[in-house]
Amino acid sequence: xxxxxxxxxxxxxxxxxxxxxxxxxxxxxxxxxxxxxxxxxxxxxxxxxxxxxxxxxxxxxxxxxxxxxxxxxxxxxxxxxxxxxxxxxxxxxxxxxxxxxxxxxxxxxxxxxxxx
Amino acid sequence: xxxxxxxxxxxxxxxxxxxxxxxxxxxxxxxxxxxxxxxxxxxxxxxxxxxxxxxxxxxxxxxxxxxxxxxxxxxxxxxxxxxxxxxxxxxxxxxxxxxxxxxxxxxxxxxxxxxx
Numbered sequence: 242x243x244x245x246x247x248x249x250x251x252x253x254x255x256x257x258x259x260x261x262x263x264x265x266x267x268x269x270x271x272x273x274x275x276x277x278x279x280x281x282x283x284x285x286x287x288x289x290x291x292x293x294x295x296x297x298x299x300x301x302x303x304x305x306x307x308x309x310x311x312x313x314x315x316x317x318x319x320x321x322x323x324x325x326x327x328x329x330x331x332x333x334x335x336x337x338x339x340x341x342x343x344x345x346x347x348x349x350x351x352x353x354x355x356x357x
Numbered sequence: 358x359x360x361x362x363x364x365x366x367x368x369x370x371x372x373x374x375x376x377x378x379x380x381x382x383x384x385x386x387x388x389x390x391x392x393x394x395x396x397x398x399x400x401x402x403x404x405x406x407x408x409x410x411x412x413x414x415x416x417x418x419x420x421x422x423x424x425x426x427x428x429x430x431x432x433x434x435x436x437x438x439x440x441x442x443x444x445x446x447x448x449x450x451x452x453x454x455x456x457x458x459x460x461x462x463x464x465x466x467x468x469x470x471x472x473x
């Protein structure tokens with residue numbers, strides 16, 4: 242079974258500052274992928290970044306980077322230079338070989354609020 | 358191009374009624390997924406289609422839930438004898454490739470179902 246834990250129900254960050262959203266995971270799959278999604282108040286899930294379990298380097302996509310620590314089973318999202326438009330719910334997710342890389346397991350999310 | 362669309366955006370029904378929720382995936386995407394997102398939670402996997410067939414329906418909560426994708430494109434999620442606990446946002450996603458770790462799923466805006 243796969244499990245995602247996000248321990249921060251809510252976070253505040255000052256505009257232009259960096260913020261880290263925590264995510265830990267548990268799986269018995271040797272091969273898996275980790276994702277972060279953003280969900281604005283409109284409800285649509287927006288893909289942000291992906292990290293493969295065998296990737297040697299941490300993933301980066303623009304202002305988003307994923308701090309992947311495999312031994313600790315953590316996949317924290319770092320948002321640099323926060324913008325007001327970053328205010329949203331953020332979900333960490335994973336899928337693994339057991340589910341044929343199709344079934345995605347999501348965490349409970351972190352609500353990020355960017356303060357002007 | 359057009360993204361994943363879902364209709365209706367909102368559905369209010371009475372306990373015991375039957376409802377259908379529709380999903381139009383991105384053109385050419387062979388894989389289609391349904392998720393359910395209850396208030397304050399992350400999305401939970403319901404069912405996954407590869408083409409016309411349901412490849413994994415292990416997330417359907419009970420036999421009141423059923424989904425079809427007769428022509429390998431549009432999908433309909435059907436809920437019989439609705440209960441108040443079925444109230445949630447139902448999300449649909451589609452993807453182009455399957456069996457790959459980094460295969461991105463594109464989500465629709467969701468249908469908010471309220472059972473009175």
